[in-house]
Amino acid sequence: MSPDAGEGGPPTVRVEHDLERRRATVTIDRPGVLNALDRPTLLGLREAFTEIAADHRVGVAVLTGAGERAFSTGADLAEQEAFLRRPNDYHAWMGTFIDAIDSIRDCPKPTIARLNGIVVGGGNELNLACDLAVAADDIHVRQIGPSRGSVPAGGASQWLPITIGDRRAREMLFLNRPIPAAQALEWGLVNRVVPRADLDAAVDDLSRELLAKLPETIRATKAQVQFWKDLAWGLTIRHAREWLTIHAGSAEVAEGLDSFREKRAPAYDALRDGLVETGTATIARRCASCGRATTAPDAAFCAYCGAALTSL
16 A cells, blocks of 8 residues: 655655554654645545555554654644645645545544654644544643644544543643643543553554454444534534635734744734734734834835834
């Protein structure tokens, strides 16, 4: 199996079959960028899980990331920057992300997330799409969207309330604090936390238990258990895709990406000031003479006092 590498480059998703143990392991193979999800990787995930779904030799699927630093840190921000100029192109990207999530969520085989490193944003949505999760004890899980300009609606806003409870979900989604592995276990975000050296043994143990079940019955059981996740997903994801597309070229997204690249906090106060002054969350260009703000990016002079606009 050779999932789409895109652009003629090396595959960014690897699939290994252990037919003796009736298991397939899918690895996101972009350790240099913390296993971030670009479009070729999402296509690779979709292809991998679609083929696993149809392969009767496979009884359990495992999803993990290459290296030890990250399981996945979500969307590739370098790729996302292109949508600032062409926001409607985001619609197609989000469709690919949805397809990848659906291929995991709809896989008729039990799926295990092997959390070998940090789990951030869309990476946690991959985790939530899996049935079970085993984490190394030195990792953390984090949602980051509201701090950087993206509604976490690719599974997190829909499934965290079901998985860990409403108040804990709001804490993760609103505050964006890292959740250490031990806390993730206490909250029910993962099933097991083990020392890193024992991660594979814990995955093996769960796999053996899952394979000691009747295949058609566990498939039907999974379909029944999916009801609430299916309901939340089906009622929200189409609207989420539209809103995220419309917002992809916004000042909030631009500032989120700029601040990440520059390794600083976003200018939250400036965006809020823009909302107060202009009705839009934007970082306004401000006249150095009279202090009034304008959002016109190409204005050379202040509309209020006529002075040259030379500062932000």
